[in-house]
Amino acid sequence: MYAVIxxxxxxxxxxxxxxVHVELLNVEQGTEVNLTPVLVVDGDTVLATxxxxxxxxxxxxxxGWAQGPKIDGFxxxxxxxxxxxxxxxxxxxxxxxxxxxxx
Numbered sequence: 001m002y003a004v005i006x007x008x009x010x011x012x013x014x015x016x017x018x019x020v021h022v023e024l025l026n027v028e029q030g031t032e033v034n035l036t037p038v039l040v041v042d043g044d045t046v047l048a049t050x051x052x053x054x055x056x057x058x059x060x061x062x063x064g065w066a067q068g069p070k071i072d073g074f075x076x077x078x079x080x081x082x083x084x085x086x087x088x089x090x091x092x093x094x095x096x097x098x099x100x101x102x103x
Contacts, residue, residue, distance in 0.1 A: 001043075024093055027093075060097050060098060068092060
């Protein structure tokens with residue numbers, strides 16, 4: 001059984017026991033989080049419409065946080081001595097999927 005969840009404008013395929021990186025959720029470490037499933041697949045049955053997914057839930061536990069890769073950027077405009085360097089490193093929450101229920 002697996003599900004496709006939506007979190008932070010992105011979707012991810014998850015199964016029970018799997019660890020996933022999602023956008024920051026404004027919760028403390030160790031708390032339980034309910035995520036919105038977009039699709040639930042259990043063998044031959046596929047739940048995809050809003051009526052079918054009404055009672056479906058995906059529960060996860062926040063384990064900690066991680067950082068993505070460093071992104072270095074450089075902008076300039078020629079002949080004007082305008083140069084700017086910048087960097088960014090995205091932060092993520094690491095969650096572990098504890099249960100997937102069809103409802």
